[in-house]
Amino acid sequence: MNFLEQKICDEGLVLSSSVLKVDSFLNHQIDPEFMKLIGIEIANRYKSDRITKILTIESSGIAPAVFAGLELGVPVVFARKKKSLTLTEGLLTSKVYSFTKQEQNEISIAEKFMHPGEKVLIIDDFLAHGEAALGLADLVIKANAHISGFGIVIEKSFQEGRKKLEEKGYRVESLARVKEMNTNGITFIQSEVM
Ligand code: G4P
Numbered sequence: 001m002n003f004l005e006q007k008i009c010d011e012g013l014v015l016s017s018s019v020l021k022v023d024s025f026l027n028h029q030i031d032p033e034f035m036k037l038i039g040i041e042i043a044n045r046y047k048s049d050r051i052t053k054i055l056t057i058e059s060s061g062i063a064p065a066v067f068a069g070l071e072l073g074v075p076v077v078f079a080r081k082k083k084s085l086t087l088t089e090g091l092l093t094s095k096v097y098s099f100t101k102q103e104q105n106e107i108s109i110a111e112k113f114m115h116p117g118e119k120v121l122i123i124d125d126f127l128a129h130g131e132a133a134l135g136l137a138d139l140v141i142k143a144n145a146h147i148s149g150f151g152i153v154i155e156k157s158f159q160e161g162r163k164k165l166e167e168k169g170y171r172v173e174s175l176a177r178v179k180e181m182n183t184n185g186i187t188f189i190q191s192e193v194m
């Protein structure tokens with residue numbers, strides 16, 4: 001097991017066969033030393049790709065994205081889920097369907113922070129159905145920038161997110177890939193040592 005899988009086993013709570021609670025280090029409380037290692041690991045996988053920008057989505061994607069940005073030496077932009085008071089013009093927007101909330105939301109970034117030709121690494125905390133990931137990809141496409149790939153902290157491999165992204169030809173790097181989970185435990189798809 002890698003250090004993230006170990007952390008998930010130690011601190012994660014399996015709420016159901018499809019929902020994993022990781023509030024102690026990722027979704028509510030953040031363990032900075034640990035998150036720094038996560039950021040470094042995502043950055044390492046893209047260090048030869050001349051990334052110029054990282055794109056994530058508020059709120060839980062921001063922490064791993066910032067540490068990866070620090071490591072790669074590039075700015076981090078986070079898409080907003082709600083319209084900002086000060087950010088109203090020059091927006092790129094995309095519709096994202098949420099399976100858990102069963103509603104359509106609009107995500108957005110300012111055009112001025114995503115330039116044509118940029119090489120973009122998209123980072124998020126979870127990859128589940130892939131709707132948020134595809135919405136972020138759509139923002140990059142609308143900016144005429146290039147999607148270098150995805151960096152995911154926890155992938156739920158039993159849901160179809162990875163498949164949807166790979167079908168579009170995108171590279172997906174997930175630090176932990178949950179194959180199956182239930183109240184007895186969590187199993188992972190063999191991961192790279194890190
Ligand atoms: P989808 O993109 O896969 O369709 O995701 P969906 O809308 O169903 O997910 C809604 C939220 O739930 C997202 O966070 C997503 O990251 C998160 N999520 C999905 N599966 C799990 C899981 O098993 N465990 C946990 N802890 N989160 C999960 P969000 O609402 O945007 O919240 P946040 O980023 O502000 O924390």
Ligand code: NA
Nearest residue numbers: 027060125126
């Ligand atoms: Na989340």
Ligand code: NA
Nearest residue numbers: 060061124125
């Ligand atoms: Na997220």
